Amino acid sequence: KFPNELSHCKNLHFLDLSTNNLSGELVEELPVPCMTVFDVSGNLLSGSIPNFSNHSCPSVPSWNGDLYAANDISLPYLSFFASKGLGEAPFPSLGEDGNLSVFHNFGNNNFTGIIQSMPIAPARFGKQTVYAFLVGENKLTGPFPGNLFEKCGGLDALLVNVNNNRLSSQIPANIGTMCRSLKFLDASGNQITGQIPPGFGGLLSLVALNLSRNLLQGQIPTTLGQVKDLKFSVFFG
Numbered sequence: 001k002f003p004n005e006l007s008h009c010k011n012l013h014f015l016d017l018s019t020n021n022l023s024g025e026l027v028e029e030l031p032v033p034c035m036t037v038f039d040v041s042g043n044l045l046s047g048s049i050p051n052f053s054n055h056s057c058p059s060v061p062s063w064n065g066d067l068y069a070a071n072d073i074s075l076p077y078l079s080f081f082a083s084k085g086l087g088e089a090p091f092p093s094l095g096e097d098g099n100l101s102v103f104h105n106f107g108n109n110n111f112t113g114i115i116q117s118m119p120i121a122p123a124r125f126g127k128q129t130v131y132a133f134l135v136g137e138n139k140l141t142g143p144f145p146g147n148l149f150e151k152c153g154g155l156d157a158l159l160v161n162v163n164n165n166r167l168s169s170q171i172p173a174n175i176g177t178m179c180r181s182l183k184f185l186d187a188s189g190n191q192i193t194g195q196i197p198p199g200f201g202g203l204l205s206l207v208a209l210n211l212s213r214n215l216l217q218g219q220i221p222t223t224l225g226q227v228k229d230l231k232f233s234v235f236f237g
Helices: 004-008 075-088 146-154 198-202 222-226
Strands: 014-016 037-039 102-105 130-134 157-161 182-186 208-210 232-234
Touching: 146 157, 198 222
Parallel strands: 014 037, 037 102, 102 130, 130 157, 157 182, 182 208, 208 232
Antiparallel strands: none
């Protein structure tokens, strides 16, 4: 079973329990919104992804790149987990310094239900915050989660993977104005309908977009030609 007793660890910043045989459900008391790394991918977890309780976050370890210049023993872990997240995630570019600030990975489990929101605390927002929210390869249902993009304004870059679920409905037409910081979106392998919003063309920071294996109709918007940094885009009906 997943050790939900970890919800008592209010100063927990890094947790990697990926690729095990953990089962059970997550409780909303887990301090995920305040955590720098929360990786439970590749397990047998079920139930819904909780709308984690609001947390008053403890101070987050800072790192200037020199692990030997400070006395904080948590700094090597910050470096290790950030590098691990970068190495395992197919992200072309992450911020000006290539830093992955917050990494929450729920992928490749048996989670069901709708995606309620991105589990990141307001205290973690900042102009240099790069946030990766990965929930691909589950059994999530409901409409395409436009509510995920409500917090974009406080982020430097947002990376979202919701591929291989059972999401339906349409992508919000105004996604280009909703989330200027969206840099990576993989929503392939769902049941998304409608047309590809031309608003994607307003996301000048977009570098990767995958909407393949859905039920999309119409033509690829010509506005995508405005996105100079777009490196990977796949669109199929």
